[in-house]
Every structure is written in C-alpha cells, then in structure tokens.
Amino acid sequence: MSGRAGTRASTRAGNRTRAPGSTGAGAGAEALALVRAAHPGPTLAVTVLAAALALATEMPPSRVVLVTAAVLAGQLSVGWSNDLVDAARDRQVGRSDKPLATGELRTGLVRGACVAAVLACVGLSLACGAVPGLVHLGCVAAAWAYNLRLKATVWSWLPYALAFGGLTVFVSLAAPARQLPAAWVPVSAALLGVGAHLVNVLPDLADDEATGIRGLPHRIGARWTPVVAVAVLVTASVVIALSTAAVPGVVLAGAGVAVTALAATALVGRGRAPFAAAVGIALVDVVLLVAAR
Secondary structure (H helix, E strand, O other), X not given: OOOOOOOHHHHHHHHHHOOOOOXXXXXXXXXXXXXXXXXXXXXXXXXXXXXXXXXXXXXXHHHHHHHHHHHHHHHHHHHHHHHHHHHHHHHHOOOOOOHHHHOOOOHHHHHHHHHHHHHHHXXXXXXXXXXXXXXXXXXXXXXXXXXXXXXXXXXXXXXXXHHHHHHHHHHHHHOOOOOOOOOHHHHHHHHHXXXXXXXXXHXXXXXXXXXXXXXXXXXXXXXXXXXXXXXXXXXXXXXHHHHOOOOOHHHHHHHHHHHHHHHHHHHHOOOOHHHHHHHHHHHHHHHHHHHOO
C-alpha cells in the first residue's frame, strides 16, 4: 500500500525493457530493493504503532519485542504479497518505484521472502499466546484479503478497519493482564485504518483505475476522497477525545486545534495539501490513541 514516485514517467521506457536480474546489482543492492518491495513506509508505521501500544500497556520489555516482531513479520508478508500480486499491473503503468516491476528483483526471491515472513509471523504471533496470536493472524489475513481481492471492490475499506481495530485487541490480549480493550479503542483504531486507506490510495487513483482496480476511493473519486478521509479521521479524533480521561486536557485541546487546522487545510487546499493534511490528522489520532492507553 504504497505511494507513487512523482518522477517515474521519465524512467518508464528503460524499466520496461530491463530483464529480471540484469541490473548487475550486488547482494546489498538486492537486499535494499527487497526492503523497498516490502512497502517500508506503511510497514514501519504499523510496526511502530504496535510497539507504542505495547509500551503503553506496561508490558515487560521482552514481551514488547515479541509483539513488535510478530507485527513486523506480518507487515513484511503483506508488503511483499502486495507487490507479487500487483507485478503485472505495476509493469503496465510503468511503476519505476516497484523493484519487481522494473526487474531489480527476482520473483522467486520475493516469494521466498514472503513465505519466510508468513512462517515467522505465525510462530511469533502464537508465541504471544493462542488467543492473541489468532487475533493477530486474523489481522494479517484481512490485509492479505485486501491484496488478493478486496482492493478492487467497494469493500476495500473493510480489511483496514478489521486490521487496525484488531491490532489494538491483539496488543491488549498479549499483555500480562490479557484483557480486552474498551470498545472505543478498536472502534477509533478502525476509523483510523479506514482513513489511512483513503489517504494511502489517493495518489494512485488514476493508475489503479487504468488497471481495473475499483475500490471504495475510486468510486468516491479524487475530488471527494480527501473530504471523506478527513471526516473519518476527525471522527476518530472525536471518539478518542470523548471516551478517555487518560489524556490531559491541555493535550486534547492542542490536538483539537491541530485537527481543526489540518481539516480546514484539507478541505480548501490545492495540490497535495489535502493529502498532507489528512496524513497529519492521522498522526494526531495515533498520538491520541497511544496516549489514551
């Protein structure tokens, strides 16, 4: 679930003619390309969110590491599977930021890395306990369902809602107390996930539609997707603010001012301003969610 490279058009011709493995890159370059194919931005963001939630539950350090490693393995599998599924479409639209599409990576290598990540995810998740482990594996399965089919349907938002909401349940159940979080926690996280989906897809709308992808944002359209994204993310902020007394009033007030300013920017801004503003609201929501734990 990655963004487009703004300058990819100038390199399309060369990328289309490049044969897999013909770059002459060494092992280091190939490893770097493998990292890029894992969608490092979203992978790191979700992993850091999980680590922050785990730290907020006052888990022992070893448990925090285990939870974080399980989430990282799952996110790596999601990123690599996404590029494997989309390789042909990425070539069709000249994605110069996709190592599989450009031939920088061999399909077999990415497939092997993906399988290894899945196996690691299963082992690490279940090491957190049977119930929390199954919850996390359900989150990863939802993300895979997005990659394999749901991204092209009106239900494209659902895997994000399930995965983000389920992540908070996984972390809570993996903590020593093994208690379900209050209902507002997964609800606000699910809203954050839906908003993240709308924001993440926005730069890719045209290329996606050209290759037959018609998820919810594509049906809403480029004009209204930022508006809907902001509405969903602001709703997440409101749910958190109204549901917890753990966040100091001054922090809530500052967050309210920031969200209001960002929402206004998203609604009246031009170019990439709405996208950047929506991302900003999502970051505020993440901070509030962690602080409320």
